[in-house]
Amino acid sequence: MTLWSRLRPYVMVAPSIAIFSIFFIYPIFYMIYLSFFNWDFINPVKEFVGLDNFTELFRNNEFLQVLSNTLNYTLLTVSLSIVISLFLAIWLNREGTWYGIVQGALFSPHIISLVSVSLVWMWLMDPQFGLLNWLLQLVGLPKLEWLSSPDSSLLSLVLVAVWKGVGYNALIFIAGLQSIPKDMYEASALDEANRLRTFYKITLPMLSPTLFFLIIINLISSFQVFETIAIMTKGGPVNSTNTLVFYIYEYGFRYFKIGYASAAGVVLLVVVGLLTLVYFKLLSRKVHYQ
Amino acid sequence: MAQIMLKNIEKRFKQEKVIEGLDLTIEDGSFTVLVGPSGCGKSTTLRMIAGLEQQSDGQIWIGDRCVNGIEPGKRNVAMVFQNYALYPMMTVKENIEFGLVNRKMPKAEREKVIREITEIVGLADYLHKKPQALSGGQRQRVALARAMVKSPAVFLMDEPLSNLDAKLRSQMRTELIQLHKRLGATFVFVTHDQVEAMSMGDRIVIMDKGRIQQADSPMQIYDDPDNLFTAQFIGTPPMNIVTRSKAVEAWDYQVDESVHHIGFRPEKAVMTMDKKAAVGKLHIPARIVTRETLGAEIIYQLESTVGTFYVKSFLKPLETAVEVNVSVSYTDLFYFGQDGQRVRALEPTEVQERLVIAGGGYA
Structure with a gap:
């Protein structure tokens, strides 16, 4: 074997390995490294503080609330978005011009930039002049505070996220539904299965790989929510919408407490990692791959 | 048991008429084979009997009732699909059991029926396997067992042997003939293979372009074809x-x-x-x-x-x-x-x- 033929595979994968290392692996390890230091981005000297950043993090009530905000936001967004999009997909999975138009309309939020989406929704949710409150009044319901009250602010953000995500999820669900062989439904019709049983015994299990995939990508992306918060609420009011990534951003790039922000980043990494691991361990056996 | 009667059946897909003026009586307890080239309407006819496809016009009678508008599960028919249509996420037993559970058959009775049927088709050792772990022939048996447990009056089979290799196919042919004798139910079998039709059916219905060309016993069709189409369709060469x-x-x-x-x-x-x-x-x-x-x-x-x-x-x-x-x-x-x-x-x-x-x- 010549030297080249032995080296060739490594040379071929080198570019992607390099990119992956520089932009993914190295930052992760650098973040972990930084979490043991006090540093303000400018000072050439980094002060080693051991685990102080972490103890400070978990003693800080603000951070604990951020954690719980993030979990609440994620759970609500993922469950609502998955359930709604599944039902939409079942409804839209048929022939006809109108179904196609509705599908397209539902998908369009996915391709609009989150910044524009946030701005539009801020306007819609304005307690004084917003369209939503105007509509509520029109049907005789009381006005809502939307983003300006700590009671409803997180829910309002969930609403935006669900609205933006449902179209994409529904599209993936429709693709999944269409890959279920038609004769499976014919067989179940001959087996006298009613609609509910057909859904639970045929559709859902056959859709499980799609479901599994959508839940995990929705979980991860919800955990990392940032744009809507940065634009719409800045974490407020009273810290009610502050989530992990926004918290990290504020401490890192506004207060320049890089070490502290890195420690929070490590927590995010561990939480998302654990969540993914547990999810795969628990559910992957229930997923049916053909 | 049940005789099947198709009265002046017509089937249109959009504007196109695929079946027109179809009159056919399938005798109770017969093994009737619908045969013809692809696109002749044989599968559509079978699916209309099953209720999976709605006829555009005409009446379908199974036994002494008109089944127009009656859903597939209530027609007292069972179907074996070309690619078996087994539920891939269920075990063999669950596949066979599904229809019985839906009918709310008591567990003890269910177990007994499943034991009997799986014994007949030789699946007793595979009850807890998933379909994907089975060979083509075994899957075919699961599909058969799933149809048999419901003890229907009519078995509908849509080219069930076409996915098997030649040797297995001829073996299953004989087994199906024996099964038919044993069960005494009405079998309606769709195929495009004239050899299958000749060897299995006690009555053959030859179809072309949505019309019945001839319906008779295999030898009668061979010895005394009604028209050019049947004369050239049956017989190799x-x-x-x-x-x-x-x-x-x-x-x-x-x-x-x-x-x-x-x-x-x-x-x-x-x-x-x-x-x-x-x-x-x-x-x-x-x-x-x-x-x-x-x-x-x-x-x-x-x-x-x-x-x-x-x-x-x-x-x-x-x-x-x-x-x-x-x-x-x-x-x-x-x-x-x-x-x-x-x-x-x-x-x-x-x-x-x-x-x-x-x-x-x-x-």
Whole structure:
């Protein structure tokens, strides 16, 4: 074997390995490294503080609330978005011009930039002049505070996220539904299965790989929510919408407490990692791959 | 048990009529095979009986009730699909059980039925496997068992053997025939394979372009085809067909104007070295183009002035000569009219043949 033929595979994968290392692996390890230091981005000297950043993090009530905000936001967004999009997909999975138009309309939020989406929704949710409150009044319901009250602010953000995500999820669900062989439904019709049983015994299990995939990508992306918060609420009011990534951003790039922000980043990494691991361990056996 | 009656069935997909004026009675307890080329409407007919497809017009009766508008599960039929349509996420047992659970059959009874049926189809050892762990033949058995546990009056089978290899297919053929005898239910079997149709059915329904061409017993269809289509569809190789004008020109064969095609079965033709025509026989000089040696039988493709045709010989040594003469008895000829229908009245019979021997001729 010549030297080249032995080296060739490594040379071929080198570019992607390099990119992956520089932009993914190295930052992760650098973040972990930084979490043991006090540093303000400018000072050439980094002060080693051991685990102080972490103890400070978990003693800080603000951070604990951020954690719980993030979990609440994620759970609500993922469950609502998955359930709604599944039902939409079942409804839209048929022939006809109108179904196609509705599908397209539902998908369009996915391709609009989150910044524009946030701005539009801020306007819609304005307690004084917003369209939503105007509509509520029109049907005789009381006005809502939307983003300006700590009671409803997180829910309002969930609403935006669900609205933006449902179209994409529904599209993936429709693709999944269409890959279920038609004769499976014919067989179940001959087996006298009613609609509910057909859904639970045929559709859902056959859709499980799609479901599994959508839940995990929705979980991860919800955990990392940032744009809507940065634009719409800045974490407020009273810290009610502050989530992990926004918290990290504020401490890192506004207060320049890089070490502290890195420690929070490590927590995010561990939480998302654990969540993914547990999810795969628990559910992957229930997923049916053909 | 149940007889199936289709009365003046019509099926349209959008504007296109795929089935028109279909009248068919499938006898109770018969093994009826619907056969025809792809697109002839045989599968659609089966699916309409199952209720998976709604007929555009006409009535379907199963037993003594009209099943128009009755959902598939309530028609007392079971179906075996071409690709089995097993539920991939369920085990073999769950697959078989699904219909029974939906019918709310008590567990003890369910277990008993499943044990019996899986014993019959030889699946007892595979009950807790998933379909993907099974071979094609085993999946086929699961599909059969799933149909059998419901003890339906009618079994509908949509090309169930077409995904199996040749050996397994012939094995399953015999098993299905035995199963039919054992269960005594009405079997309706769809296939495009005429060999399957001939070997399994006690009644064959030949369809083409959404119409029934002939419905009869296998041998009746073979020996006495109603029209050109059935004559050429059943039999390997198919019946040799010569147009009248060519026959008149090449063989100086006299026949009535209303006859447009003349046909004869490849095995009724005999190759001889005689240059002269024998009495009462058609004499065709021809050249052998190919020889298919299948063992007990040999199929020759021959070239003659009227075109190519086939000769099938049994238990005879391979014919090595190139130029041969083929002789066909006049009584083995079939006449077809312009519309492709048989013209039985004009065909030569034995009585007429004696006249020929006696020196007479016929118009």
